[in-house]
Amino acid sequence: MTANARALTVENVFGGYGGADILNGLDLRVGPGEIALIIGPNGAGKSTAIKAIFGLVKVRAGTVVYGGENLTGLRPDQIVHxxxxxxxxxxNVFPLLTVHENLEMGAFVRTDDFSHQLEMVYEMFPALVEKRNVQAGTLSGGQRQMVAIGRALMMEPSLLLLDEPTAGLSPIVMDSIFEKIREINGMGIAILMVEQNAKKALTFADRAYVLVMGRKRHEDSGPNILADPEVAEMFLGGGK
Amino acid sequence: MAELLQLLVYGIVLGSIITLGAIGVSLVFGILRFANFAHGDLMTVGAYFALVVANLQLSMWVAFPVAFLGTIGAALVIDRVLFRPLRRTAPVILLISSFGVALILRSLVQLIWGSANQVYEAGIQMPYVVMGLRIKPDQITIVLGAVVLVTALHLFLQNTKMGKAMRAMADNVDLARVTGIDTERVVVWTWVIAAGLAAAAGIFLGMDTRLHPVMGWKLLLPVFAAAILGGIGKPYGAIAGGLVIGIAQEFSTLFLSPAYKPAVAFGLMVVMLIVRPKGLMGGRG
Structure with missing residues (x-):
């Protein structure tokens, strides 16, 4: 897999689901191969930010540029290309399709041979190998998350957008998912993720954004944000 | 006993026809998310397209492809003109529109071909007698035809990229979209299959009984009952649902007037919705 040096730049984005704007002048950047994290209180527009980047939320003003190309207003099926x-x-899985079929669907728009990529995903998530012919809906939460991430990897992306990848998982499973995310990042794939379990994720994030009311409130490296007493007090539950 | 077996034969024949219709209703519901009330009249259209060919004294082997293509074409035009602009609206709007389409199709059939009963071939078919059971050659054609079509559909859904994409879209439309699946192309294929099977159901119904402008509309209730029995949106459930409804309708003639056949389908549907709303096969939680 080639790690191409593409950066994502989001500038002054306003948008929402049709009513009042949820994003109010959002700025953020993900450099090539970086892990970037979006944290913030409930209703800050974290998921909306990721959806706006991926063309799932209407961007009323502002631009989303990726690798020098303006993606603003493109549909998700155009963006995956x-x-x-x-x-x-x-x-985030097709519950009645098998694990294998879920992964195949990830490569739906590919016309070339993607068998090497299937192998790579099975290598990365060995737990899925014996489940390959099992319906994805019957899997545990952690395994389902692996299928979902594996599906997204089938297009050999250079940037992966993850919306709360560890939501609802037990601490042990959560750690293993974080481990996999770092492994994927080690292959040169940039990551932008929204995360509730912020403390853990901040320890390895190259860049973290604190979102409040649809705007960037703080930006720093993960460990620095973690050490910032104000942020810790407000968003990380203080001493808890 | 012989009478029961004879009714079973009739039930399987009727069930095959209902199944072909119910699969279409189920597919359209699963992928386009609305109950298509025009599906019965799409069957009627298919039956009459075949009649045109039959009236030219050509064989049914020519009639089938002509009816398939004609009905698929009609469904694609209807989708393009009417359903596509309404795609993002509420399902109830699509449902009412499909009701309108049903009326238009039925009226057109009546206008073009008249409202009299018609048949593909005049004359009486001599039934085969097998172990005391009377089976008409047409009935064998119907059941075998349905088996071939259902098998082909199964292979398509399980083994082709488009078939898998159809199942994926029925499973989770939003995820299909973010995965990059071209949902409009899936919709086109859905109509191709649903309308093709509707045409086959219409022709088989015409072979089994006779052609009439309300033939498909009258079958719509059992077709919906079968789709619901199988768990709507699940084409495999529709197969079981179709056979159950067909056989139940024929068996009911043992103690009810045949005029009440649709009531049997309706009754089963109501019971099913109360007892197992997710269909015979259950469903995901």
Missing amino acids: RGMCYVPQEH
């Missing part, structure tokens, strides 16, 4: 894939927080 440009090396960016998205894993929704919920309902």
Whole structure:
């Protein structure tokens, strides 16, 4: 897999679901191969930010530029062709399709031979090998998350958007998912994720954004944000 | 006993026809998310397209492809003109529109071909007598035809990229979209299959009984009952549902007037909705 040096730049984006704007002048950047994290209180527009980047939320003003190309206003099926894939927080597998079919669907728009990529995904998630002919809806939460991430990897993206990849998982499973995310990042794939379990994720994030009311409130490296007493007090539950 | 077996034969024949219709209703519901009330009249259209060919004294082997293509074409035009602009609206709007389409199709059939009963071939078919059971050659054609079509559909859904994409879209439309699946192309294929099977159901119904402008409309209730029995949106359930409804309708003639056949389908549907709303096969939680 080639790690192409593409950066994502979001500038002054306004938008929402049709009513009042949820994003109010959002700025953020993900450099090539970086892990970037979006944290913030409930209703800050974290998931909306990722959806706006991926063309799932109408961008009323502002621009989303990826690898020098303006993606603003493009549909998700056009964006996946440009090396960016998205894993929704919920309902992120096809429950009645088998694990293998889920992965195949990830490569739906590919016309070339993607068997090497299937192998790579099975290598990365060995737990899925014996489940390959099992309906994805019957899997545990952690395994389902692996299928969802594996599906997104089938397009060989250079940037992966993850919406709360560890939501609802036990601490042990959560750690293993974080481990996999770092492994994927180690292959040169940039990651932009929204995360509730912020403390853990901040330890390895190259860049973190604190979102409040649809705007960027703080930006720093993960460890620095973690050390910032104000942020810790407000968004990380203080001493808890 | 012989009488029961004879009714079973009739039930399987009727069930095959209902199944072909119910699969279409189920597919359209699963992928386009609305109950298509025009499906029965799409069957009628298919039956009359075949009649045109039959009246030219050509064989039914010519009639089938002509009816398939004609009905698929009609469904694609209707989708393009009417359903596509309404795609993002509420399902109830699509449902009412499909009701309108049903009326238009039925009226057109009546206008073009008249409202009299018609048949593909005049004359009486001599039934085969097998172990005391009377089976007409047409009935064998119907059941075998349905088996071939259902098998072909199964292979398509399980093994082709488009078939898998159809199942994926029925499973989770939003995820299909973010995965990059071209949902409009899936919709086109859905109509191709649903309308093709509707045409076959219409022709088989015409062979089994006779052609009339309300033939498909009258079958719509059992077709919906079968789709619901199988768990609507699940084409495999529709197969079981179709056979159950067909056989139940024929068996009911043992103690009810045949005029009440649709009531049997309706009754089963109501019971099913109360007892197992997710269909015979259950469903995901």
